[in-house]
Amino acid sequence: MEKILANQVCASDPAHDIWKKQRHPLDCIFRPRSVAVIGASEREGSVGRTLLWNLIRSPFGGTVFPVNPQRHSVLGIKSYTDIASVPEMVDLAVIATPAATVPQVIRECVAAGVKGAIIISAGFKEIGEQGAALEKEVLAEARKGGMRIIGPNCLGLMNPLAGLNATFAGTSARSGNVAFISQSGALCTSILDWSLGENVGFSAFVSIGSMLDVGWGDLIEYLGDDPHTHSIVLYMESIGDAHAFLSAAREVAMDKPIIVLKVGHTEAAAKAAASHTGALTGSDEVLNAAFRRCGVLRVHTISDLFDMAETLAKQPRPKGNRLSIVTNAGGPGAIATDALISGGGTLSELAPETIQKLNQFLPAQWSHHNPIDILGDASSDRYAQTLEVVADDPNSDAMLVILTPQAMTNPTQTAEKLKSYSKLGKPILSSWMGGAEIAAGTEILNQAKIPTFPYPDTAVRLFNYMWHYTYNLKGIYETPSLPVDSDLHAPDRQLAERILAQATKSDRYLLTEYESKNLLAAYGIPTVPTEIATSDIEAVEIADRFGYPVVLKLHSEKITHKTDVGGVRLHLEDAAAVTRAFMGIAAKVRAIDPEAFLGVTVQPMVKMEGYELILGSSLDPQFGEVMLFGMGGQLVEVFRDRALALPPLNTTLARRMMEQTRIYQALQGVRGRKAIDMAKLEQLLVNFSQLVVEQPQIREIDINPLLVSADGMIALDARVVLHTDEDIAQRPIPAITPYPTKYVQCWQSRKGDRVTIRPIRPEDEPLMVQFHQSLSEESVYLRYAHTVKLTKRIAHERLTRICFIDYDREMVLAADYKNPETSEHEILGVARLSKLHGTNEAEFALIVSDHYHHQGLGTELLRRILEIGKEQNLEAIVGYILNSNDPMQSICRRLGFKLQPDPDEGMLKATFVL
Template identity: 40%
Template sequence: MSGGLSGMFDPDRVAVVGATDRADSVGRALMENLLADFDGEAVPVNPGRDRVLDRECYPDVGSVPDPVDVAVVVVPAAVAVDAVREAAEAGVESVVVITAGFGETGGEGAARERDLRAVADEYDLDLVGPNSIGVLSTPAGLNATFAPTMALPGDISFMSQSGAFITAVLSWAEERGLGFKDIVSLGNKTVLDEVDFVDHWGDDPDTSVVLGYLEDVSDGRAFIETARETTGNTPLVVVKSGWTDAGAQAASSHTGAIAGSERAYEAGMDQAGAIRVETVEELFDFAQVLSGQPLPDTDDVAVVTNAGGPGVMATDAIGASDLSLASFAESTRADLRAVLPDETGADNPLDLIGDATVDRFRDTLDTVLRDDGVGGAVVIACPTATFDYADLAAVIRECDAAHDKPLVTCLMGGERATAAARALDDDGIPNYFDPARAVRSLDALARYRAISEREYDAPAEFDVDRERAREVLESVERRENNRLGVEAMDLLDAYGIDTPRGEILTDPTDAEAVARRYDGPVVMKIVSPDILHKSDIGGVRVGVPNDEVYDTFETLVARAHNYQSDATVLGVQVQESVDIDAGVETIVGMNRDPQFGPLLLFGLGGIFVEILEDSSFRVAPVSEREARTMTEEIDSAPLLRGARGRDSTDVDAVVEAIQRLSQLVTDFPAIEELDINPLVALPDGAQAVDIRLTVNPTQL
């Protein structure tokens, strides 16, 4: 890329390659949109036209007498790549390819897209698309799209992988009076993607909120790192389609079975500091409140209403969120009792009852907003004969201006309420018909405050034996499949993850000799790459005394062959016993997501891992702070800290094991799935008792 996207959004001259005055054509729509509002010059380019819409038309971009800043390409797919090359040779640095018929069509289109990328790389182009509806920027009056509507001016910047979604949003936002600064239709993201625009808008002082409609993320790691820089100062709100597990790939590990692509997206968005929403309505609700209201100092809110029912609805919504009803200071209660009728209480939510006047709303709202324990307020009003909505809107605007605290409203009614809401919009005070939407918007402010205050630490870099680890992984090249089990325990040792002593034996007599070296009974496990779940076939025996080792060896081998006659049996592992009763069985695992890379899992382990699914997820690599948070946010976290009279476990050792695994799977992209199950958290340390992983030899 040329390094900076300002020229794309604030050009002096835009060439439309494929411009035409033919009715109902994209080339004409683009020219008409540019001619309508653009502060600069719109130049038609088409070798088959002398003039387009009464403008001189040039045969190619190189023939335009003055420098062109942006070329918008709308010629047929077969000649689009050549058109981009011609524009680049003429010195154009920013290109928007509207034309479809590239990677989204497969086959020939995919080859064409590779050629387009090669041209962009050769000339260091900032290229949007292909298969895009274009770009738009209101400060410059730039509408280089074929959408039927120009955006209203504002401070929200929006990117979308769906062009149709943009056209629908523009019409809808116009009705709501919602404005934008920049809008980009990402298209196929051949060159520029969501990371580039998050980075650009994060440095843009005129963008207060970044919105995204995404169907995938091109580079999850880059997205996380870039978004973290942006979200410290600028909120990022994202809605993603395709979030169900229906498209998740089948996996052979516990982690893979639990961690579908949605889990990775959810973890990645959280680590990026993005606010994830489920609906388009929430996307723009949150954008409006984040753009117009200050962040709360606390998560405690007040509800002021003249209607009991909607007040209860708001209270329920607060209970379902991370917010809390504020407890008023005694001085606040005294002031409220002085301004409210005797039949109303001074408790939150404040029901001003049905005869509330505008003055009662003003006095109450002003009083609660002065309370240091109140972070923000929801004002709910149903129409009555005792006040006028226009007057109430004026009072709310006064209180909003007097107090640096977020304020949202729920004016429920017809046209009078709608007119009042428009007046509130002028001061950035959002209005919602549904109390729950109002509360969720306040919650979004609180969520973003927490995001903006986050501290990010660099992942630790442990001293490990990478060459020893590589040798273990390369052993799959000598096998019929790409799975490794307990025979790969050396992999964990190489990365400093503690394991019990153990050996894999092929002879029962040798197994007896090894067992005698360990104190007390041993654990014995069948070792076979063809048997993934050893416990399911009775392939694991715990607490085997020395005099039973020989017979147990033969029994385990027989069970393996009875289960699968052609199974490859590498032997039986004899392992030193770990006092599981003295600790807690956990699982640490990884599944490699195609978008975000290594997705770590931590949770309650043992045989119930897939049943209980008590798990926490992060995209690797993780810092010590992130690894510790993983141990704290599972439901069974109290077990690690000594619930019900049990000894507390060595959580620090578990946290370190998570970090070391994070480094392992980051260092070796060849590891596709990995389970340590169980990792036994003990009062003194943590031991990895079993391992299973899948390796992609082509990545070694």
């Protein structure tokens, strides 16, 4: 029987803890056993002296070796002339020598076996081409020995929990559970000073510098695995490797908040940041779309950065944007309401039963609506009773309690009463307004994990951030509504490729309207029936066939904007009008360029009334393809009602993209107009995103207008620009790895069933629920090495780890079988390949439905996993198998795995060296 077990790397398997199990390559930087300070100095106030002093006064448990060829000792410690002279193996080199010397220093460190370096030195790409060339030389030397580098041009790094201070800061950070990463060393010192006064502690404190090697993605991944880090906050000037950032952030954000303060949302700030870091800063709108796509929360002030980290550490995320406000003063309640509505939040509407309960103990003069004004004489008991009732209101997602110190209201007693409500299942925030009189109450609330703020609008701003964070995560992990049957929406890829190949073969990089519409039609995007006419007689024949009125448009391979040259004629009611229009277009265009006129396109005049939308895509230098959706037509640049998103999309992401626009509300029906078919529009956006990611020859594409109404939707015009051969070679890597269609293959079982083995999709979650329902307890035990209840296995939070994957980081293959009796799809087996963080190895997991054992499916799934591992240039694939699981052991041996006992896991470790 093919009952299969192999652990997988994911949060749903707590027994597998990478952080403890293996030494990560960045451990040599964060948890070194020995450190060499290259450039250590005795000179007062020098960077080299401060670095050495900080390392020796902090008990990180390792040995410190000063390296200085001019001195026998530094600060009383024996010094060495170079890294090769150090008598022990060094994990981390902290380099504070002139930039020009750093390539040689790195070369010597690699030769000495050093695996990590922090380059403090400045004078690299931030100074121009000469510095950039130095960086390339440094990186080339480091790559020879697999060395990882933080910096250059940075303050250094602290691991307060381990006692490591490898910086030249004046003080050490307190230990805590917030990881702080900054591109600005100067900001690091300011934050460090602020944190000591605010008693904020850190699990890691990193100045990342210009990110020559280690970037955001590396650190987010590493700290995401760190059990001591509960949230990650970033000060960002440039994003660096966009793909690595999004991939790591998306994986970590579900478990740990990632909060970013990204400067450069104004043009002046963007230029300043680029000058400071030596990197180009991309479009801020695109960045916002990227942050939404990976679940990162963006804030706009330093205080919000840490307030959000604290708030999310103390309180759960709200499920929605409805806030209930309890206050003893009307003014602060009104201030909070304004801030809430301005930020997109909503005042919760009190349920009738809530009002009835409040009426039983509140004075008759209470507000009887939200904000809930319980009056200036509110006692601590009145506050507590009110909060208890409001917490149960089904219309409320969170609560804000405001207190102003009045004669009958005791801030300290009220805080004492409220501290027991810190774990209501809904977030609770507070605003104790005042000075010394409310200080004791504020301390009580903070200790009880109820975040408190001096002003109610500040508290509301934090709540708005919180629900936006929830909203973004839901958009990523909400199960899409697209039918599982991919045949329903399969594009004609061969037709699309022929159209593009024909254009490039003719050295054309602008498709004609006719070609553009056929390209859209190949991906299921409805277009107006269109035919080409090269003469006025042919134009009349086509118009007669379509029926009047018709539209004539210039057909040209040279002219893009047809209206600019009089190349569009509308409402042509008869043959004579068609003839005149043809002659008029021909004469006007030939006068400009005789070779530009190739005829006209003829198409029916669409009579449908509706909304004109724009749907397009262009390239961002950092993120690759970026989609645009919004209000279209001739005034598209005037209204600028648009939203951006990174493709590919699913139906959930398509809806979230539309929700960012003002036109979205109108599409749902206003002023007597019927709503359009939103599900159909979502699918159209999904198809368009598929076109964009699957056809890399496309540089820009616009559908404007896309006409939509309750009667249907149709692309009236389209413009497609292609890459030149030179451009496509420099095309940026897409930030989001698209669905890997190349791994979709058919397979036949031993009994003759035809099964499609394909990468899993978010839409497969319902099928995965059914799959787990088909598993016996024995199969579950063999897979997980312990029993796991069905309710836990099919929980949405767990299945997102399997269905909503980053295809670059892992691969899940599902055996999809369409039952001929029911015409329903079933998943018969699942194989998973998960890359191990910090290595070039991966771990496999595999399980087959009980009713499909003995069909060779387990062997086939594992064979294909091995093929994917080879294609991705992995060094090895491992898995862990129970000693009693003979069938799985047999499959592994048959495919070439080496099996050996693993004493740490108490089972067999199967290893396949690629």
